[in-house]
Amino acid sequence: MANRQSEVNIGNAFDQAWEALLEEDDGEALNVTTGEGSAATITCRLGYRAAVVLSEKEANDAKDNTAINDCQEREGKFHGDTRVNVLFAGKAADVDNEDNSSSQPAVALVHNLSQEYVLHSLRTSPLFEKYKDTATNDNKRVSLISLAHNPETQIAAYLMNNHHQESKTQLLQNARVYMKEALKAAFIGYEIAVTEGLIDGYGVDSNGLSLQPNHDMHLSWRDILECSVDAYLEVHGNENSNERTSSLKTIRLPGNVLETRGLEVANEICSFFGTCGNNGEGNNPSEEGLPTFTEDQSDPLVQQRQKLRKMRCILPSSVEVYVTRPLTAYPHGGTGWDQSSPGLSESGGGISAPPAFLNGDNGSSTESDGKKIDAKHPVRILDYQVESGPIGLPGELSWTNLHYKEYGPRPSAYQPILNAVLSHFDADAILEASLERELTVEERETLEGCKLIRDMVHDLDASLDTMKSFAAYEEYLVNVAVPLIYGSFEELDEESAGMLQLFFRVHGMAVRMVVSRWTREMLMGGWTNIDPVDDQKVSATIEVDKDQEEKMVKIRQILGFGELKGGYNIPDSTTLQEFALKNLLDENAVKGVVVGCSRPEHVLEAVRAADTSNSE
Numbered sequence: 355m356a357n358r359q360s361e362v363n364i365g366n367a368f369d370q371a372w373e374a375l376l377e378e379d380d381g382e383a384l385n386v387t388t389g390e391g392s393a394a395t396i397t398c399r400l401g402y403r404a405a406v407v408l409s410e411k412e413a414n415d416a417k418d419n420t421a422i423n424d425c426q427e428r429e430g431k432f433h434g435d436t437r438v439n440v441l442f443a444g445k446a447a448d449v450d451n452e453d454n455s456s457s458q459p460a461v462a463l464v465h466n467l468s469q470e471y472v473l474h475s476l477r478t479s480p481l482f483e484k485y486k487d488t489a490t491n492d493n494k495r496v497s498l499i500s501l502a503h504n505p506e507t508q509i510a511a512y513l514m515n516n517h518h519q520e521s522k523t524q525l526l527q528n529a530r531v532y533m534k535e536a537l538k539a540a541f542i543g544y545e546i547a548v549t550e551g552l553i554d555g556y557g558v559d560s561n562g563l564s565l566q567p568n569h570d571m572h573l574s575w576r577d578i579l580e581c582s583v584d585a586y587l588e589v590h591g592n593e594n595s596n597e598r599t600s601s602l603k604t605i606r607l608p609g610n611v612l613e614t615r616g617l618e619v620a621n622e623i624c625s626f627f628g629t630c631g632n633n634g635e636g637n638n639p640s641e642e643g644l645p646t647f648t649e650d651q652s653d654p655l656v657q658q659r660q661k662l663r664k665m666r667c668i669l670p671s672s673v674e675v676y677v678t679r680p681l682t683a684y685p686h687g688g689t690g691w692d693q694s695s696p697g698l699s700e701s702g703g704g705i706s707a708p709p710a711f712l713n714g715d716n717g718s719s720t721e722s723d724g725k726k727i728d729a730k731h732p733v734r735i736l737d738y739q740v741e742s743g744p745i746g747l748p749g750e751l752s753w754t755n756l757h758y759k760e761y762g763p764r765p766s767a768y769q770p771i772l773n774a775v776l777s778h779f780d781a782d783a784i785l786e787a788s789l790e791r792e793l794t795v796e797e798r799e800t801l802e803g804c805k806l807i808r809d810m811v812h813d814l815d816a817s818l819d820t821m822k823s824f825a826a827y828e829e830y831l832v833n834v835a836v837p838l839i840y841g842s843f844e845e846l847d848e849e850s851a852g853m854l855q856l857f858f859r860v861h862g863m864a865v866r867m868v869v870s871r872w873t874r875e876m877l878m879g880g881w882t883n884i885d886p887v888d889d890q891k892v893s894a895t896i897e898v899d900k901d902q903e904e905k906m907v908k909i910r911q912i913l914g915f916g917e918l919k920g921g922y923n924i925p926d927s928t929t930l931q932e933f934a935l936k937n938l939l940d941e942n943a944v945k946g947v948v949v950g951c952s953r954p955e956h957v958l959e960a961v962r963a964a965d966t967s968n969s970e
Contacts, residue, residue, distance in 0.1 A: 361398075361481035367397065368496075394496055396485065397560050397604065400475055400540075401467055401503030403431040404441055407460040426569065434536065436511040465507045467536045472543030476500060476552045488554050498553045499604055502540045506562030506571045508533040513570065526570060534577055540650040541585030541602075548601045549589070557604030559678065564608045564616035565687045575605060575623050577659055599670045606676045606948060610735060611877060611922060611934050612683035612915045617941055620675045624943035629672035671712030680938050681931050681949070683733040686914035725817065727913060731826040733873055737929040738824070738866035740765060754870040759926050765863045775811055775857040778850065779804040781856045803842035807854075810838060814861060821868045831858065874930060877907045879921025 406428045429435055444460035460683075476482055485496040512529040519525045544556035562573030582602040590598070605623060609616025626642065642659050649656045662669070668791075727733055742752035742761075757765070780805040793801070814835075823825055838855065839846070846854070880903025894910050903921070910916065924933050936945050951957045 358480055361479055364396070365481050365484045368394070373494075391957050396481070396496055397499045397557075398479075398481065398873075399500060399501045399503035400472060401505075401507070402465050403427075403461060404461050405431075405435070406466045407444070407862075422485055429462050429464055432468055432471040432474065433464055434466045434471060435538070436465045436508065437462045438465050438507060438511070439463040460685050465504070465511065466539035467502055467505060467508065469539045469543040469546075472500075472540050473546060476547045477544075478918050479549075482552055493545060495817070497555075499555050499557060500544060500547070500553050500558040500602065501557045501606060502537060502544075503559050504561055504574045505533055505537045505540075505558065506560060508536045509562075509571055514541045514925065529570075533573075533911075534581055534606070538581040538584050538588075541581050542588050543964070545589040547587050547602060553601075555601045555603030557602060557606065557673070559606040561608055561687060563619055564604070564613060575619055576662060578602070578605065579626075579662055579669060580658055583662070583668050589955050600668055600671060602670055604674050604676065606678050608679050608684075608687070609677040609679045609938065609944075610683050611937055612733060612735070612910070612913075613687070613759065615687075616677060616917060617924055617938075617943070620677070620941065620943040623673060623675055627672045648737060668789050675946050676946050677941075677944050678948045680947050681934055682737045683731060683913075683915065685727055685732065685733060686729075688729050688732070725820045725822060726826065727822050731823040731829075733876075733913070734824070734869075734872060735877075735930050735934045737870045737874075737931065740863040741764075753929050754867045755874070755929055758867060758871060763867060765860055765867070768860050771856055772811070772815060775853050776808055778809075778853045779807045781805075801842070806838060806842045810835060818864055818868055821865045824862075824865055826861075827865050827869075870930060874924060875902065875923045876906050876909055877930070878924055879903055879910075886942055916966075 408428050429437065440460060441463050442458075442461040445458040463817075478662065482498055482500075485498055509529045509532070512532045513525065516525060516528070519808070527952040541556065544553065547553045558573075558578050560573045562569075562571045563575060566571040567574070579602070582600045586600040607616045607619060609620065635701075643665065651657070694902065737754045740754055740757055742750055742757060752760075781801050784793065784801050787797070788794065788801075835858075880899045880901075906921075922933070922937070924930070935947060938944055
C-alpha cells in the first residue's frame with residue numbers, strides 16, 4: 355500500500371491475466387466466471403509506508419499534497435506514525451541555487467496501524483477503488499482482503515521509545531498492551547471498511563507469529579482473535595451477533611522445512627476452529643477455555659481463552675492460514691535475537707539493543723564472504739541451474755542436484771579453468787627478467803598485481819567448501835574482489851580480463867553447487883541412500899551417518915531452527931524448492947503457500963510442486 359503506482363500496476367497486471375484466462379478455450383475460464391463466489395482474491399498488506407520527512411514549515415506548506423513524492427503522505431500526518439528506519443537521508447540544496455529546487459527531503463520508513471491510517475489508505479487506494487464495485491455482484495469476480503502487516507513492530511517501537519524504564523518485565527508487558535491496542539484500532543478500521551464495501555475481509559501477515567512465545571517480538575494468534583472480537587463489538591455492538599461475525603478471514607505467517615514453528619502455530623489455529631485441510635473440513639472445534647479447578651483464574655492467558663470461548667459466536671467459523679517465505683529460512687526468525695536471550699534482560703543491568711531494522715544496522719560491521727548465514731543472508735532452500743557442458747560452448751542447463759549426482763561436487767570445467775587462470779597470472783616472464791636486471795616500476799606493479807590475483811583465486815578455491823550463501827558471495831565479489839582487481843592493475847588486457855570473467859563464471863557455479871548441497875545435507879540431517887528404488891516410489895533403506903547427524907543438529911540449533919528429529923527424505927532427483935513447497939502444501943492446517951515469483955519459470959516450478967502434492 356506504500357506506493358500508489360504499484361497498486362495501479364497490480365490492477366493492470368491482474369486485468370491482463372484475467373483477459374488471457376478468458377481467451378483460453380479449455381473450459382477452465384467458464385468454470386471461473388460462472389462459479390459461485392469470487393473468482394480471484396487480491397490480498398494487500400498495510401502497515402509500512404515510505405514517508406517524506408518535512409520540517410514543520412514545509413509540512414504546513416505541503417498540507418495534503420500527496421504528490422510531494424512517490425511514497426505517500428508525509429511522516430507525522432497520521433496519528434500513530436512510528437519511524438522504523440531512514441530510507442534516504444536527504445540532499446541539501448546547492449549553494450549556488452537560491453530557490454532550493456535542488457534539495458531533496460529525507461524519506462523515512464514508517465509503520466502505522468491506526469484506525470485513521472487504515473481507513474485513509476483503503477478509501478484512497480487505486481486498487482481497492484478499481485474493484486470495490488464488484489462487492490454488489492452475486493458472482494463477484496474479485497475478493498479484496500487487507501492484512502495488517504507485522505503488528506509486532508509496534509512492540510519494538512514502544513521498547514525503543516521507553517527503554518529508560520527500570521522494570522524490564524513491566525516494560526515488555528506494557529509494550530504488548532500497546533501493540534494489541536494498535537492492532538485493535540486497525541481491525542476497527544477494517545470492520546468499518548467492510549461495511550462501506552471497500553474490502554471483503556481482513557487479516558494479519560506477521561513474522562512474529564512464528565517466533566517462540568518467550569521472544570520479545572512474538573505475536574500470539576489468540577491476540578489476533580481477541581482484537582478481532584473487540585473490534586467487532588466496538589463497531590457493531592452486540593446486535594445481530596447471532597447472524598453476523600467478525601470479518602477476520604486470513605492469517606499469514608512464515609514457515610518452511612527449517613522454520614517449523616510457523617507450522618506448529620498453523621496447527622494450533624486449525625485445532626481451535628476444527629477446520630483443517632483445504633476443504634475446510636476437520637474435527638470439532640477445540641474445547642479450550644472451559645473453566646477448570648486447576649487453572650489460575652487470575653492468569654491473563656486463562657482469561658483470554660475463556661473470553662474467546664464465550665465470544666465464539668462473533669468469531670468466524672474458520673480462518674484460512676497461509677505460509678509465507680517457504681523457501682527462505684532466517685536464523686532466529688530474522689530478528690537477530692536468540693530465543694534464549696530475549697530483548698529484555700533482567701540480569702546484566704540493562705536492556706538489549708533494539709532489532710537491527712529499527713536502528714538501520716545490518717547486524718555486522720564486516721563484509722560477508724558467503725561463509726556465514728545471518729539475518730541479511732538467510733538460508734535459501736533452493737537448487738540452482740548451472741551449465742552442464744564445457745564453459746564457453748553451447749550447452750544445456752542442469753539443476754545442481756542432478757549435476758552433483760552425475761559429475762560430482764564441482765562443475766566439470768572448474769579445475770581446468772582454475773589451473774589456466776593461475777598459470778596466466780604466474781608472471782613467469784617478469785620473474786625470469788628479475789634475475790638478469792632491475793625491474794621497471796610498471797613491471798614491479800604488474801608482478802605485485804599478479805601475486806594479489808593469484809592469492810585471491812587461491813583463497814576463493816580453498817574456501818569453496820565453506821560457502822553457505824550465494825547472495826553473500828555475490829556481495830563479496832562486488833564489494834571486495836572486483837575493487838581488489840581494479841586496484842591492482844591500471845588496465846587489464848583483453849586476455850586477462852577474459853580469463854578472470856571465465857573463472858568467476860565457473861566459480862559462481864561451483865558456489866551454487868556447494869551452497870545447495872550444504873542446505874540439502876542440513877535438511878537430511880545425516881540420512882543417506884533415500885532415492886526411490888523403483889517406479890512405485892518405494893524408498894530404499896535409510897542409513898544414518900551419526901557424525902553428520904550430530905553436526906547438522908548442532909548447526910540447526912545455532913541458527914535457531916529448533917530440533918528436527920531425524921531428517922527429511924529428499925530424493926537426489928528432486929530439487930529443494932520442489933520438495934519444500936510440496937511438504938508445505940501437504941500440511942492439513944495450511945490453506946496455501948505464498949511464493950515470490952520474479953520470473954515465469956518460478957511460477958512453473960511452483961505449479962509443478964502443487965501438482966505433485968496431495969492438496970487441492
